[in-house]
Amino acid sequence: MLTKAPRGTKDILPSESYKWQYIEGLIREICDVYGFKEIRTPGFEHTELFLRGVGESTDIVRKEMYTFNDRSGRSITLKAEGTSPAVRAFIEYGLYAETQPTKLYYITPVYRYEKPQAGRLREHHQFGVEIFGAKSASADAEVISIAMTLLKKLGLNNLELRINSVGCPVCRKNYNRALKEFLGQHLDELCDDCKVRYEVNPMRVLDCKVESCKRVTKEAPLITDYLCDDCRNHFEELKKYLDALGYEYIVDPRIVRGLDYYTKTAFEIISKDIGAQGTVCGGGRYDGLIEEIGGPSMPGVGFGMGIERLLLTLEQNGIEIPKPEGPDLFIAYIGDEAKLFTFTFANKLRFNGLKVEIDHMERSLKAQMKYANKLNAKFAVVIGEEELESKKVKLKNMATGEETEILIDEIEKAIKN
């Protein structure tokens, strides 16, 4: 136990961390271009926030939260999701009083107590964006566009964008009634799980993978046929904007999303290459959430994207993230005097922004050269008594093996071109 990371968590070692840095860098670039500002919220919140924000009927709240009492007896929950904390901060600091919309993004760990499997961890990381205050479908499309842009820039172009509208409280109520009526006539044909879903959340039956249920739901009424005028228009607008951007999408009335707060737009971006947990990105509109949490009545739209799943998808598609470059220069030394000189010289070059490595392992010269090679150094020099004396070194190009004799003082300039 002592030397084992807790179940469902992963260390990100240097052999992986460069990939994270690359993706995070790309995310920040894209968000900047789209005018989204970063928000960082705490790793834990008052439990009530998630109860209210995510919804008490959801699986997240019912069985997946990391909840505990702190030393003063307050109920605390590790960040289970990114949207409600962002909304909380938005309200707490009165950001709604600023010029709208408010466009935020975050990259954050998320904690859910689940049974781990491929693409599912107890601690995973999400990149998420939110637009608060804009009700236009162009905001929905902008949010989707950020996700699509990131994927495209990473070289992923075989992911499926699926969109749906889950309506608003008014039309969803009508739809649910119609759906329930329909399913009620076929109850005996449904699987046991779906008999429960029929009571709790009938829309979930549409999602069932059991053959007999699929057969039934093929004929089931579709939410898209029950949307009120407002919701229908919004959905049409969204499609218009997505078409304009040239994104291919599939209208999938089965997309329900597990969080209670969604209204109108719901969407997923799915990778078929990473096993059962294929949803890389999921999001939608939540026009009632800000008010629900205690803020003004303002609309919102956003998504969460799983970074681990993104990495899995990249791997499955054979897309390699560029490896970090090796040192510009490796300085090998012979003898104590040379070591002291090398140590200070390396530090000076580093101060000037050069990537310089030296040995700390008391290696022989030969071993230092091997080490330089392993580090993938671009250039190497050896400094011993002769070099200290003559102030000249042979600068070796590690790729070609060529050596050029130059003054020690010229090394920096030589490497910089």
Place this chain on the structure above:
RNA sequence: GUGGAUAUAGUUCAGUUGGUUAGAGCGCCAGAUUGUGGCUCUGGAGGUCGUGGGUUCAAGUCCCACUAUCCACCCCA
């Protein structure tokens, strides 16, 4: 939470019907004559066989429990 599979060096894996000092590739370290890497060759270090019980003269090998990992379901990123 339900169901299934797996657990041997840092890593990927061998390990014969239970039978002496548990093996290999890769990686790591050191050498192959004097101050220069990559290729090759030679040698070396490194294992509580997941943990704890049990069966047996004898367990890496059989049985049980626990833990962890992987896979599917539920659900989600």
